[in-house]
Amino acid sequence: MRFLNLLWLASLLWLAGCATTGTPSDTTSGSAPVEAGTAAHTPLYPSGPLQPITPGAAGAYAVAGISAPADLWDRIRRGFSMPDLDTDLVRDREQWYATRPDYMQRMTERSSKYLFHIVEELERRGMPTELALLPYIESAFNPQAVSSAKAAGMWQFMPATGTYFDLKQNAFRDDRRDVLASTRAALDYLQKLYGMFGDWHLALAAYNWGEGSVARAIARNEKQGLGTGYTELTMPAETRMYVPKLQAVKNIVADPERFRTELPLIENHPYFQSVEITRDIDVSLVASLAGIREEDFRALNPSLHRPVILAAGMPRILLPWDNAQVFRRNLEAYSEGQYASWTVWTVPSTMSVSAAAKRTGMSEADLRQLNGIPPRMMIKAGSALMVPRATTTRQDVSGHLADNGQIAFTPEIVTRRTTVRAGKRDTVASIARRYKVSAADVADWNDVKTSSAFKAGEAVVMYLPVRLSKTSYARTSPRQPVAVATKARGGKAATAPKGGTPSKRKR
Known part of the structure; x- marks a missing residue:
């Protein structure tokens, strides 16, 4: 009897393990949107007496693989679940990418710092891993990319849409470029769009063109009795090419040998760690204590505008995996001087740059360069300027100022x-x-x-x-050399329905 009970329990566990792999239909995007935090497949547990598995029932399930992905590319391929698009535009883009191996190599190597985190977030939310490839289309995975329409970061957020998704944009940082914050916002937005349209291709079109524009295009086709799929809508050329570009990159990642493309090895392991910051600290000091170059630090923390990290606004930084512990150890032992050489001064009244320079003990040229002050402009009252920090000062910048400080100018x-x-x-x-x-x-x-x-x-x-001008001139960040997003910017302004998300792009 005990043997039969053990046999019954083993059979139950075996059936449950087989059932968790889901049915073939689970891999299509026609099902309801998956909410954040839920698994991609719901386990099926037997209810009632066990019955023998028929050949037909056994054929409806796939056997779950137990081997770990060889690398991150393999892991991404296993999570592909969007329907494929097979059009002439896809083949055209395949040819475009395949004939530019140097561009593909630079783009994929740049992505190696960020891709693991994106894949982790997609799997945690139960979203298709094709979406990890979207920054290739948006910005070539360059977090410093800025479009002609002022969309910024590797996910290319417009200022208004960034604000809607709580991406801070102030005098000290721009979270549209932040690796963690912008990825969270982009996936939130994509989930929202998929919930609206129930189709990943339409969700991607809305991400590029604006949800209001896609909704109006669908309504026009419905009124004329036409289809409402991605390929059937009338849309700008950029949006028409948007999903074919993603499909082309997906096809190359799925089978690089067919396109004579070599993908760089990206290990299935985190590239960076998040490290807590409790005090304002210079970027140069962080890089020194972590044993990395400052440019490597900024590649992982691209949102920073200034030479100092304000702990109240940015309590965590990213460091390469192996350097994070080095930084923690060296920071704990650091006793050679102050942590931050800079602080923030709120301008009490509108004044000239020369007057502000005298008040802060800086040269006019240095004040302009540090704070990105254009020529022939006065600094408006209430502006938050980065200035030298007295060696006797230990008070850090407040959270309100670190999150909301802006710089505004008016013509001289x-x-x-x-x-x-x-x-x-x-x-x-x-x-x-x-x-x-x-x-x-x-x-x-x-x-x-x-x-x-x-x-x-x-x-x-x-x-x-x-x-010099009838209107005042305002800026929130200094002029910096930035890469321009590679994609074209066409089409008309796209607006969201009343009460909806601001359009991601404003052309």
Whole structure:
């Protein structure tokens, strides 16, 4: 009897293991969207008495592989679950990528720092791993890429859409370039779009063109009795090519030998670790303590605008896996001086760059370069400037300032010498009021007393302001050399339905 019970239990466990692999239909995208945190396949457990497995029932299931992926490419291939697109545009893009091996090599090597994290997040959410290849299409996996429409980062977020998905954009950092934050936002957005349209190709079209534009295109086709699939909608050329580009890269990753392409080895292992930061600290010091070059640090933390990390706004940084522990150990032992050479000063009133430089003990050139101040601009009151930190100061920048600090500018007021004609009974005071200058200045310019009167028709010397621009000029980050996203920017402005997500792109 005990033997029969053990046999029954073993059979039950064997059936449960087979059932967890799911049916062939699970790999299509026609099913309902998978919410974040759920598995891609729901285990099927027997209910009621066990029955013999028929040949037909056995054929409906696949055997789950137990071998670990050889590398990250293999892992990505195993997670492909979007329907394939087979069109002439796909073949055209396959040819384009296959005939540019140097470009493919640079692009895939650059992705090696970020790809493992993206795949992990996709699998955790139960999303198709094809989406890990999307930054190849968006930015060639360059987190510093900026499009002509001001979309930034490897996932190419427009400013408004980035704000909608809580990507901070301030004087000190731009989270649209942050590896963790932008990936979280992009996958949130893609899940939202898939929930709206129930089709990954349409979700991708909406990611590129805007959900409102795709919804209107579908409505137009429905009104005309036409199909509403991706290939049946009328859309801009860029969006028309968008999914074919992704499909082409997917095909090359699936079978690189067929396209005579060699993919660089990317191990199925994290490239970086997240490290906690509790105090403001210079970027150069972090790189030194971690034993890496500053450019390598910035490649993993590309959101930073400034030479210092403000702990209240960026409490975690990314370091190469093997260097993270080196940094922790060296930071604990560090006792050679202050951690941060820079702090933030809030400008109390609108002032010239030269006046601000004197207040902060910097040269005008250094203040301009550090804070990205354009020529012929004044700094507006309330702006957050990065300035040297006194060696005796231990107070770090507040969380509110670290998350919300901005820099705004207004054109300098340039004066020009001119003359005006005095009217009857005009005085120094009346002319000063008319031109909104001080009476003392009018008297000084004309070598008279402030109580003096002018004769009718007398020429009065004035120095009146000449505005360089009618509108103020505002920036949130310094000018930096950045790579431009490789893709074309066509089409019209796309807006979201009322109450929806701002369009990802604004053309």
